[in-house]
Each structure stands twice: as C-alpha cells, then as structure tokens.
Amino acid sequence: xxxxxxxxxxxxxxxxxxxxxxxxxxxxxxxxxxxxxxxxxxxxxxxxxxxxxxxxxxxxxxxxxxxxxxxxxxxxxxxxxxxxxxxxxxxxxxxxxxxxxxxxxxxxxxxxxxxxxxxxxxxxxxxxxxxxxxxxxxxxxxxxxxxxxxxxxxxxxxxxxxxxxxxxxxxxxxxxxxxxxxxxxxxxxxxxxxxxxxxxxxxxxxxxxxxxxxxxxxxxxxxxxxxxxxxxxxxxxxxxxxxxxxxxxxxxxxxxxxxxxxxxxxxxxxxxxxxxxxxxxxxxxxxxxxxxxxxxxxxxxxxxxxxxxxxxxxxxxxxxxxxxxxxxxxxxxxxxxxxxxxxxxxxxxxxxxxxxxxxxxxxxxxxxxxxxxxxxxxxxxxxxxxxxxxxxxxxxxxxxxxxxxxxxxxxxxxxxxxxxxxxxxxxxxxxxxxxxxxxxxxxxxxxxxxxxxxxxxxxxxxxxxxxxxxxxxxxxxxxxxxxxxxxxxxxxxxxxxxxxxxxxxxxxxxxxxxxxxxxxxxxxxxxxxxxxxxxxxxxxxxxxxxxxxxxxxxxxxxxxxxxxxxxxxxxxxxxxxxxxxxxxxxxxxxxxxxxxxxxxxxxxxxxxxxxxxxxxxxxxxxxxxxxxxxxxxxxxxxxxxxxxxxxxxxxxxxxxxxxxxxxxxxxxxxxxxxxxxxxxxxxxxxxxxxxxxxxxxxxxxxxxxxxxxxxxxxxxxxxxxxxxxxxxxxxxxxxxxxxxxxxxx
Numbered sequence: 211x212x213x214x215x216x217x218x219x220x221x222x223x224x225x226x227x228x229x230x231x232x233x234x235x236x237x238x239x240x241x242x243x244x245x246x247x248x249x250x251x252x253x254x255x256x257x258x259x260x261x262x263x264x265x266x267x268x269x270x271x272x273x274x275x276x277x278x279x280x281x282x283x284x285x286x287x288x289x290x291x292x293x294x295x296x297x298x299x300x301x302x303x304x305x306x307x308x309x310x311x312x313x314x315x316x317x318x319x320x321x322x323x324x325x326x327x328x329x330x331x332x333x334x335x336x337x338x339x340x341x342x343x344x345x346x347x348x349x350x351x352x353x354x355x356x357x358x359x360x361x362x363x364x365x366x367x368x369x370x371x372x373x374x375x376x377x378x379x380x381x382x383x384x385x386x387x388x389x390x391x392x393x394x395x396x397x398x399x400x401x402x403x404x405x406x407x408x409x410x411x412x413x414x415x416x417x418x419x420x421x422x423x424x425x426x427x428x429x430x431x432x433x434x435x436x437x438x439x440x441x442x443x444x445x446x447x448x449x450x451x452x453x454x455x456x457x458x459x460x461x462x463x464x465x466x467x468x469x470x471x472x473x474x475x476x477x478x479x480x481x482x483x484x485x486x487x488x489x490x491x492x493x494x495x496x497x498x499x500x501x502x503x504x505x506x507x508x509x510x511x512x513x514x515x516x517x518x519x520x521x522x523x524x525x526x527x528x529x530x531x532x533x534x535x536x537x538x539x540x541x542x543x544x545x546x547x548x549x550x551x552x553x554x555x556x557x558x559x560x561x562x563x564x565x566x567x568x569x570x571x572x573x574x575x576x577x578x579x580x581x582x583x584x585x586x587x588x589x590x591x592x593x594x595x596x597x598x599x600x601x602x603x604x605x606x607x608x609x610x611x612x613x614x615x616x617x618x619x620x621x622x623x624x625x626x627x628x629x630x631x632x633x634x635x636x637x638x639x640x641x642x643x644x645x646x647x648x649x650x651x652x653x654x655x656x657x658x659x660x661x662x663x664x665x666x667x668x669x670x671x672x673x674x675x676x677x678x679x680x681x682x683x684x685x686x687x688x689x690x691x692x693x694x695x696x697x698x699x700x701x702x703x704x705x706x707x708x709x710x711x712x713x714x715x716x717x718x719x720x721x722x723x724x725x726x727x728x729x730x731x732x733x734x735x736x737x738x739x740x741x742x743x744x745x746x747x748x749x750x751x752x753x754x755x756x757x758x759x760x761x762x763x764x765x766x767x768x769x770x771x772x773x774x775x776x777x778x779x780x781x782x783x784x785x786x787x788x789x790x791x792x793x794x795x796x797x798x799x800x801x802x803x804x805x806x807x808x809x810x811x812x813x814x815x816x817x818x819x820x821x822x823x824x825x826x827x828x829x830x831x832x833x834x835x836x837x838x839x840x841x842x843x844x845x846x847x848x849x850x851x852x853x854x855x856x857x858x859x860x861x862x863x864x865x866x867x868x869x870x871x872x873x874x875x876x877x878x879x880x881x882x883x884x885x886x887x888x889x890x891x892x893x894x895x896x897x898x899x900x901x902x903x904x905x906x907x908x909x910x911x912x913x914x915x916x917x918x919x920x921x922x923x924x925x926x927x928x929x930x931x932x933x934x935x936x937x938x939x940x941x942x943x944x945x946x947x948x949x950x951x952x953x954x955x
Contacts, residue, residue, distance in 0.1 A: 517565025
C-alpha cells in the first residue's frame with residue numbers, strides 16, 4: 211500500500227490556485243524542460259517550497275507508473291494539482307499551513323483550462339489508488355452463446371446483462387446472467403470468485419434482456435425477475451432450484467411490448483416491495499407498468515391507479531426519492547423512437563393522492579417532448595458535488611451528434627455556448643439546485659465524452675457511480691457500445707468502457723486505461739457489488755457481441771470505507787427510498803438507497819462510502835421511508851454495517867382470504883428513540899385511512915413497555931383494501947400498511 215501523507219502535508223483550503231502553483235513549483239524554472247524531473251527530484255523541489263509537503267510529493271511520485279513523465283508536464287502547466295486522497299475543498303485548515311499554500315482541490319483546473327495548456331490535453335492527476343481492474347469472467351463465469359452484429363441483415367449484436375446477489379443466504383454473492391436472447395444462468399457461489407454454473411431458464415421467446423431481484427415475502431431468499439417478451443418470476447423451491455411462477459404471481463405483459471428494464475421499490479408506501487417495468491417496443495403499445503405486492507405471494511397490475519401508464523417507449527425507470535419527502539418518485543428515460551414522452555420524472559403526489567404519480571418535466575434540462583436532454587439509456591442518482599442534494603448522471607445514446615456537427619469536444623469545453631448547444635448529445639451531469647431545478651454540467655465538467663479506440667463517438671448505456679479511490683468524491687463508470695445506427699455506420703466493436711475520476715466535485719478526468727480497463731470492448735448493462743468483501747466495489751459489465759466482463763477491483767488506497775445495508779420493518783425490507791448520511795468532521799456524505807443499475811439490470815441496494823484516511827466519522831443517520839430517523843454514533847469503518855429499523859408498526863396478516871368469517875388482524879405500534887430504543891409515554895394512535903370498509907373491535911391499548919395494539923375486523927361483504935395510519939408522538943408514519951380482503955362472507 212502507498213504511504214499515507216502526514217497531516218502536515220495538507221494545504222490550507224480556499225487559497226488562490228496561482229499561489230499554490232507558485233509556492234510548490236518555485237524551483238521549476240521552465241515547464242518546457244526537455245528532461246522531466248525524476249520522482250526523487252520532484253520531492254526535493256517540493257521540499258524547497260515547503261518542507262512539510264515532502265510526504266505528499268513522495269506519495270504522488272510513488273503512485274505514478276514507472277517511466278510516466280507526463281505528470282510533471284501537467285503540473286508545470288498548472289493543469290491539475292496533486293490532490294491527496296484525504297484532501298477536501300472544505301477540509302479544515304491545518305495549523306502548520308501558510309496562507310500562501312492554497313487549496314489542492316482549488317488547484318485542479320477545469321478541463322477547458324487544461325486543454326489550453328498544451329497539445330497533450332488534460333492528464334489525470336496522480337491518485338493514491340494503485341492497482342487495476344482485472345476481468346475474472348474468463349476464469350470464473352459460464353461461456354454464453356454470443357451472436358455478433360450482421361450489417362447485411364441489419365441485425366444488432368445481442369447484449370447480455372448480469373447482477374450479483376446472495377440468493378441462498380450463505381453470505382456469498384451469486385450471479386445471474388442473461389445472454390440477451392433465450393438463456394439465463396445462475397452462478398451459485400462456492401467461494402469468492404468461484405461459482406458453480408447452472409442453467410436457470412431457456413426462454414421460448416427470444417429477447418431475454420433484463421434482470422432484477424426482489425424479496426416479496428421478506429424471507430431473505432430473493433426472487434429473480436427475468437424480462438423480455440414476457441416476465442418470468444423465478445421462485446426458489448425446497449430443492450434449492452428456481453422455477454417460473456410468473457403467471458401464478460400475476461405477471462402478464464403485452465405481446466407487442468418488451469420488458470426492457472425492471473426495478474423494485476415500494477410504489478404505494480405500504481411497506482412491501484413492488485415491481486416497476488419499463489416497456490419498449492417503438493410502437494404505441496408500450497408504457498411503464500407497475501405491479502403492486504398484495505401480501506399473499508401475488509401481484510396486481512395497478513398501472514392505471516398509480517398513474518404511470520402514459521404510452522411511450524421507455525428504456526429505463528429508476529425508483530428513487532428525488533425530493534426527500536419519504537415517497538418514491540420515478541426517473542424515466544425514453545428511447546428515441548415514437549411515441550416519445552421524453553425524459554421525465556414521475557412525481558409522487560403523496561399518500562392520499564389519486565392517481566399516486568404525475569408526469570412532470572425536469573426543468574430546465576429534461577423537458578418533454580423536445581430533444582432537450584437527449585436520449586439517456588441509463589442514469590444514476592447521487593450527490594456528485596458534496597452539497598447534500600441528489601444530482602443525476604445520465605449516459606446518452608446521442609453522442610454522435612456533436613461529432614457530426616464538426617465541433618470537437620475540446621471546443622465545446624472552452625466555449626460554454628457550444629456546450630449548451632450540444633449538451634443534448636452528450637453524457638449528462640444534472641446538478642440539482644436549491645429551487646428543485648437542475649443545471650446541465652456534463653460537457654463543462656469533462657464528464658460528457660470520450661472517444662472510442664477507433665476515434666468514433668461512443669454511445670453511453672449504463673452509468674455507475676462509486677468512489678473507487680476513497681477520496682470522498684463519487685467517480686463515474688460508463689458502459690459504452692453501439693446503438694443500431696452506429697452499428698451500421700461505425701466500426702463494430704470499437705467502443706470501450708470509461709472510468710471518470712471525480713477530482714473535486716466539479717471536474718472529471720478519464721483514467722480508464724490507467725486502471726486496466728480494455729481499449730476495445732462493447733457492453734451495455736452494468737452492475738456493482740463487493741464480491742469478495744474487501745470493501746471496494748467490483749463491476750459486472752454485460753457484453754454486446756462479446757462475453758460479459760466481471761472486473762475484480764484490485765485497487766489499493768490508504769483510505770477506508772463503509773458499506774451499509776438496511777433491513778426495514780415498517781419500511782420495505784431493503785429500505786429502498788431511504789437516504790443515508792455519513793457525518794464526518796470534514797463534510798457529510800449523502801447517498802440514496804435504491805437498486806439503481808440501468809440499463810437491463812439492477813444492484814442490491816447496498817450503500818458504499820469511500821472515506822479519506824484523515825477524516826473522522828462522527829455518526830451515521832438513516833432517514834427511513836417510514837419517516838423514522840435513526841442515528842448511530844461513531845460507527846466503525848472498514849465494515850459492512852447492517853442497520854435494522856425498529857418495528858414501529860406491525861400487522862399479524864396483510865391478506866384475508868374469502869370465507870374467513872372470524873378473520874381479524876392485530877395491529878401493533880410503538881415509538882422508538884433515534885438510537886432505536888423503545889419509548890414509553892409517547893402519544894400513539896392507530897387509525898384507518900379514509901375510505902376503509904373494515905372497523906376496529908375496540909380502542910388502541912398500550913402496555914407498560916409502550917407497545918400499543920388494536921384489532922381490525924373485516925367488513926361483512928365485498929372486497930377491498932384498508933390502510934392503517936399510525937401516529938407516533940403526533941407525527942404520522944410515511945408508510946401505511948395495507949390489509950387486503952377478498953369476497954368475504
């Protein structure tokens with residue numbers, strides 16, 4: 211592992227960038243020197259400027275590959291400073307730093323300035339992350355059948371997808387992979403990076419492209435969702451195999467539509483995981499679909515009552531709480547063919563609203579149905595600039611537009627007017643503003659574009675955000691491959707995956723080849739998980755006309771990490787829709803809990819934080835979908851932390867079958883402190899929402915421990931759903947558990 215710099219090597223924040231360059235590089239007389247300094251000479255010169263910065267110089271030198279003499283040129287041009295892994299623009303000033311040292315983060319210039327510095331263009335600043343990503347699929351994965359593109363027949367290459375999940379509760383991550391045509395495989399983990407491969411499904415209908423997992427009964431054994439021309443709902447059997455029970459569980463799909471992307475979340479806020487499907491067909495038969503968990507091992511198609519059934523060819527749909535109101539919204543992206551609703555959010559209108567969701571533009575960038583906002587094929591929601599607001603990173607299918615215009619990416623970076631003109635043809639960085647709008651910053655941040663190995667514009671499909679070097683800033687991985695038109699016009703197979711390093715929350719630089727990613731490889735789907743439990747995220751990338759890739763993260767940094775998994779009780783079992791805050795002495799890291807992973811696949815909703823070694827973790831705060839705020843003081847780092855939500859409300863049954871004349875449901879509720887300790891003497895009410903048909907057998911009663919209960923009695927006829935409203939300390943919970951009943955008496 212590289213040596214960690216001393217605390218004295220940190221430089222005072224917010225000092226002007228030019229001062230830092232002058233102070234650190236005072237002994238570098240000419241940047242155009244023919245012989246760049248060796249690493250030892252770099253450390254010596256840094257010491258002449260400030261003896262206390264020598265540790266920093268040595269670490270930076272250690273992180274440079276042998277023979278790489280381009281780094282000094284970048285420093286001479288003052289293009290990019292040497293940000294230590296534990297530095298932050300908002301870090302407290304070190305007592306030993308002088309006013310003239312400046313901020314390392316401030317010294318990182320925008321990409322436009324770097325381009326002006328020299329013909330070589332911007333170069334990645336040294337990082338404390340060493341090592342590479344290593345593709346383990348050839349040794350560890352099943353060999354999939356693959357068909358490549360055929361231009362003469364106008365046939366696109368198949369696109370595979372995979373995900374990682376513990377399907378058998380043995381603590382090891384299994385994989386599930388679909389080949390894009392007819393086959394699905396389950397790789398059951400025997401040990402980290404060792405799987406037993408077995409056929410999972412052979413579909414009679416070609417086009418098996420999407421995959422997701424859920425846990426509809428909260429038993430810890432996930433069910434597998436496979437999507438194509440129909441939805442397969444794979445349920446675990448007693449013999450530890452999986453069988454399709456899609457029809458029995460209520461899943462049907464239009465024969466003219468395709469389940470292009472599937473995601474799970476509590477769409478109706480009853481504490482159970484539902485299923486959201488983005489249909490794609492390029493006809494007027496496709497739309498978003500929502501299947502609501504009935505609590506009896508079946509689902510009901512409630513697309514109409516949810517209000518999400520506008521006809522359009524959607525490519526992905528991501529359930530996430532965009533506005534922090536404890537209710538899941540949906541971020542949806544459309545394919546370019548008609549009917550095109552555009553790139554939209556489905557705004558959750560609240561517990562009493564009907565319909566539940568309303569289509570809304572994302573001003574001023576994702577505006578439907580104009581081309582503004584392009585055609586993103588995947589998106590991720592995260593706090594990219596450290597301001598506590600959730601931003602949107604979206605990979606776009608229209609990157610060739612800028613090339614076709616004759617404008618280079620370098621010109622667009624330097625000229626903001628060009629950047630704004632062509633931002634619909636580039637990857638997007640949509641920074642959320644305080645007023646709820648979004649500001650496009652993809653091109654100006656350097657995140658928008660990288661060219662293929664053959665010099666072609668690339669098409670972005672899946673976007674993954676994760677802190678690969680542990681510096682407290684979320685980096686971006688984009689999986690690129692051809693779309694149909696580029697398959698016909700460009701070089702097939704010329705695309706490649708791209709890793710962008712987040713320098714300071716504002717500027718990004720590509721570091722793909724530095725960390726071992728291939729120079730030519732096409733793929734669409736992307737999933738992330740910590741396969742070997744070493745604290746960093748490994749990457750499962752689908753292949754287009756190629757085998758998948760499973761990149762083992764072999765990077766090393768001096769920094770630490772924390773992973774967080776939620777187990778909901780009042781909220782849904784995975785806590786999807788929650789927001790997690792890691793409070794440190796430098797700044798607060800914010801992450802939404804969501805199974806985001808478009809396109810075609812999903813991630814388990816595990817939150818991963820990279821934590822600089824010099825930061826001190828003070829507390830972890832979980833804002834549950836139920837409305838409960840849970841606080842853990844000084845949690846340990848370097849661990850997977852499992853956080854259990856207290857049982858704020860519970861039901862003895864959620865479904866009453868026909869003929870149960872003596873049916874009743876016991877409802878319990880209890881208040882808890884933020885440290886998850888039961889509270890006594892808190893005002894607690896248990897009521898029914900408006901429109902309920904059932905009744906209470908009596909008032910709520912509370913025992914000395916603070917646990918309150920009430921008995922629900924069914925109506926004498928009909929069918930319906932009664933929702934329970936629990937208020938703790940005068941505050942109603944943001945979930946309303948449902949009691950469903952059918953054909954009573």
